[in-house]
Amino acid sequence: MDYLVTHRTTYRYVQDVSHSWHLAHLRLRDTANQKVASSEIAISLEPDSIASRTDYFGNPVEWFAFDRPHTLLEILAESRVTVERPPERPSRESLTHERVRALLENPPDAEARDAVQYIFDSPMTAFKSDIAEYAGESFPPGRPMLAGAEELMNRIHCDFRYDTSVTDATTPVDRVFEIRAGVCQDLAHVAIAAMRSLGLPARYVSGYLLTRPPPGMPRLVGADASHAWFSVWAPPFGWVDLDPTNDVIVGETHVTSSWGRDYGDVAPVAGIILGGHDHMVDVGVDVIPA
């Protein structure tokens, strides 16, 4: 499928912002089944400094700063992308979770070595509660990695209520686990924390959903904003993406933007402002077949 993804972020400040600095993960990356034809960002105000880079995880990132007063900032990202349906990956054919642990202990290649970082707590998935007990139910001895992860996704989907009013971007994963509710970012963090509590590698993926589904298909939750899910390392298939909000294996209706250890690594737009008093942010996302 070919898509046109537009992502508009508008900041309105109550008073002048004298200086500001921003980090944006808005351009899309290629993946095993996604090819980016073009991905550009346009900023309403000419930045005083700007740099485009690729971050540690291989995501495109923009750093930019303003040194003159402003009360409005609009960042528009526009991307054309082709997403293929991922190949069949029968979950029983993935390695057992014990084998995955053993592989990570002595990583045989660069891919395994890279996966090591995803078994450790990261700032937004550090947990104190006994999430390991919850996770353990899906990983009895000898269970194939992907089978366990799929079941975990399904359980989170059933046990947690999708609710946009109970959490914000900084709600700790422990709190989400306690109240059993949150948005896609929270559900992804719970899944990641659960995997890592057993020493299993999981990462955070940020992206988009098709805004209006093809005829006959249900409209997925989270389609009107940027979306998020988690990914597990399940050799021999490599990384497999799972969407606990919609209880589906990620397919050709999900467009990948970036990945990292958690939301903090790939927030679409992060910023520090001087002044401004208070700010309002407005995000509009549109994903249409192209």
Next chain:
Amino acid sequence: MSRAELAEPSSRPARFDELREPNGLVRPHWRAFARTLTQLSPGEYERRQLAARATVQDNGVTYNVYDDRGGQARPWQLDIVPFILSAADWKHVETAVIQRAMLTDLLLRDIYGPQTLLSNNVLPAHLVTGHPQFLRPLCGAEPAHGVHVHLYCADLARGPDGSWRVMASRVDAPGGLGYALENRLVVAQTFPENFADMRVARLAAFFNAYRENILALGQSRRDRAVLLTPGPYNESYFEHVYLAHYLGLTLVQGDDLAVRGGEVFLKTLTGLERVSAIFRRVDSDFCDPLEFRSDSALGVPGLMEAVRAGGVVLANALGGGVVESPAMDAWLPAVCRALLGEELKIPDIATIWCGTEWGRKEALARMKHSILRDAFDARPMFSRRSSARLGADLTAEERAHFETRLKHRGETLVVQEISPLGLAPVFEDGHFAAKPVSLRVFAAWTPSGWTVMPGGLTRVAADDSVRALSMQSGASSKDAWVLSATPVDNFSLLGNGGKSLDVRRQGESAPSRAMDNLFWLGRYAERTENFVRILRAVAARVGDEPAAALEVARKLLVPYSMTSDTPIEAIADEDDLTRELQILVYSTRHGRSLQNLLARVEQAAWAVRDRISLDTWRTIHALAKIEARPDEEDEFEPAQARFYLDSLVRRTAALSGLAAENMTRGPNWLFLEMGRRCERAQHLAWLVRQTVGYPDARETDHMRIVLEIADSAMTYRSRYLNVFQLVPFVDLLLLDENNPRSCAYQLTAIGAHLRELPRITPAQRSDVPRTLVQEMRTALAGASPARLDFCEHGARPGMLELTGTISSGCALLSDGIADAYFQHSSRSRTGAAGP
């Protein structure tokens, strides 16, 4: 101290004894010092210990303990007996520390560069990419000239056989240099004879090398070099002040710096000044809230981008925390072989990382006799929040928990040997004892190799337990004397003989945050004096003229009682009043109490400790710590309170005297003065308003008291004898430009100070402060006596209007000065709403 007591052999054979050989003989390098000790009388020894402690306290050497409520500063603990190292011992330590420093720099270069140690399986990826201090944005961003570590620091201790071990390495923002230096200055003064005779190696050349080589990496030596501190609440703030002074650096906090176009600048009164080198004492992950921890208020947004652009030297470079983990200790021997092709000259304490099958098996076998710890926990062992536990202390439940964690997440754990530290002699409570010690040593980078500071910070454990070494748990410290085989170099950075004078940069810079703090220090100091004088006037009358005391209290203590339990207007009798005075004078909890105000003075001074003299600091410190202060629970004694308040009046006077006589007339003094003058003008206007704004029968009595409070009674009497009338009263306190305690005088002074200040740059606001001062002066000059005296409906409208103009004018002036010079703007985070 008798020879017999000192000769008592150590009763713990399992520890190394620094002082004595196993046969009981004093080791050769200790003999000269031990002789002095046995020759000094106990009284003399006690005297020197007390003198040393007094110096430490007078100098305000503190180590803040974060977790205590209010971040109370605690005096630095120093034992005057130095830790003595022989030349031969030191040679070994020195080469080993150089090896470590080189190794650490190379290791960081690989971790943030090609990561060949990971791809060649020398080092498990877990130790790097699993470490919370592995800062991904740094990968591929080479620091200036490829130098990662400019200051390396290691904690060494001796095992039972006398061989050294490394307990921990510090490379992110290593601390302790300043304390080591202060210890040296105090102990060298304490034992001047020994220090001269024993050829103790000097430290100054090391500090010079440290500073000069970092400055040389900067783009231009004309640029500014700064020391970046987390601020007055940091546990080591004293050290930052001290080092900045000693090294000739401007002390700054994150807010003082700004990044523009890939370069770092210092915000000063006159605009931005370029910074080429940052001596960093803020942990890496707090340094840029945009790219690292977004909750950090200590950092500089954009700093990482400046590092990428090569626009600034950070010393140390960012990211060093990744090698500080205990887990790394287990792998350093292999890393050393791979990077240097040699063995470690001094090993780490034996460490097993539980991320391997073998490691987990060993951990289970040894846990009972070992220390269990988080793999990446670099906090000093057993300090507050340290994860370290003694395996022997675990309950059955905890052991089960540990075993589960070992199974699922072994890579997050290490097991370390319990290493008994060597013992060194200490003097405490009048006698000698032997206590476990560790030695923190420092190495500085130079283009031609590493140089090690000949000495170090010796830490003395509070007791024999393994938990007792952290400064937070009550440990003490010592100077370390390295004996030299040859005559020592007397080079000193504090003297004026060195070539170093040309790099002193202090004195010319005026960071706006510091000026803001000085302004408020001036205001709080003045407010204290005013409050004390009012309290004294009330307390002085409580016994003899209770009716007058009550009236004065009602008129003048009103603003200070707003949050007290009883409104002062409602105070009916003397008992109520003494209760109220008890709270206002002595309570430390009451928001508007004197003690609270004194604490604010001290806090404001502490924040600009680098800009006020030692004597000024001592005076302020003494204000808040007057010995004569009665306990706040005791019953209120008017005589005692008068005595206490009298001593406060004298000390606040000493403080303003010091500022007047001893501060150079630069921006520091100007802002301190303007704060004081602004506060005083406002206070005088208020005093006059409260006294004569609404006439009453006892008005002349009140005038007399207010003249006393305003320290103008003498002047008044010399002019008008004992006749109290409104017009002369108002003239003296408001209008007379020659009375240093009149409103007009304060405003004239502020006007003059504003003219002295650097011109306001175009980017800043219009010149509000000068306009306001001019308006207030015009109002005072135009005041007519008849209009001020005019009275209707029980009020004097002219008086109320004039004093109101001054009051609100001064409030606006304070804000206007802040707007014009301090560039207040709050920093906040913005983020797109989560998906």
